[in-house]
Amino acid sequence: MAAALTAPSGPVALAPAFRLTHTAVNSFKGSADNDPSYIMGLASPAAAAAAVAVAGSERELKLYDRATLQCTRTVAAPAHADRVNEVSFAPPRSAAAGLLFSASSDGAVRAWDCGGGGGGGAAPSLELRGGREEVWSVSVSDGPLVAAGTQAAPRLTEIAPRSPRD
Numbered sequence: 001m002a003a004a005l006t007a008p009s010g011p012v013a014l015a016p017a018f019r020l021t022h023t024a025v026n027s028f029k030g031s032a033d034n035d036p037s038y039i040m041g042l043a044s045p046a047a048a049a050a051a052v053a054v055a056g057s058e059r060e061l062k063l064y065d066r067a068t069l070q071c072t073r074t075v076a077a078p079a080h081a082d083r084v085n086e087v088s089f090a091p092p093r094s095a096a097a098g099l100l101f102s103a104s105s106d107g108a109v110r111a112w113d114c115g116g117g118g119g120g121g122a123a124p125s126l127e128l129r130g131g132r133e134e135v136w137s138v139s140v141s142d143g144p145l146v147a148a149g150t151q152a153a154p155r156l157t158e159i160a161p162r163s164p165r166d
Contacts, residue, residue: 038083043100045089045114053100053114055087061102061112075112076122080104088138089114096144096159099125103138107131109148111159130155 041055044066051063051072061075061084082105090096090111099111110124128146137149148155 040084041086043087043089045098045100046092051114053087053089055084055102057083059084059104061087061100063114073114075100075114076124079110079112079124080106080108082106082134085135086137088140090140090144091142094140094142094144096140099140101138101140101146103135103148105134107133107135109135109138109146109155109157126159128155128157 038057039054040057043053043055045051050066052066052069053061053063053075055061059078059080059082061077061079062071063073063075064070065072079102084102084104086103088101088103090099090101096111098114100114101109101111103109107129109128111126112122113125128148130148131150133150133152135148135150135155137147139147141147144159146157146159148157
């Protein structure tokens, strides 16, 4: 049932209200030196995907089951030398499909292949650096164009798959 507001010109219909269908709660533990852990961002490769990636203060990249929030795979530990501020999956139909991008306070944006198994000690598929500033955000388009945000400026990078000549 759609909600309605009354405006000077009459009732205004709003989009149907959302309903909560499921809630999963997981308590993320602090680091070894008893610092608290912080969740900085979440990403899912597609609306119907079973996994969610978490960006956090632990410097690790992990995939969690979307329904239970139990860890299903460690992509890289450590993934960065400093806090992971945001994660973003490349769109499913892009040339970079299957890659998880991470932005970090260590100044790097890295891409990780999440298509296969394994993990934990994986090397990034790609690393983008444009200076020493913390990178706070990352987003990937179909292009694929990678947009990363620092305190001073946005950074845009076009990436393409390697050709046999590379």
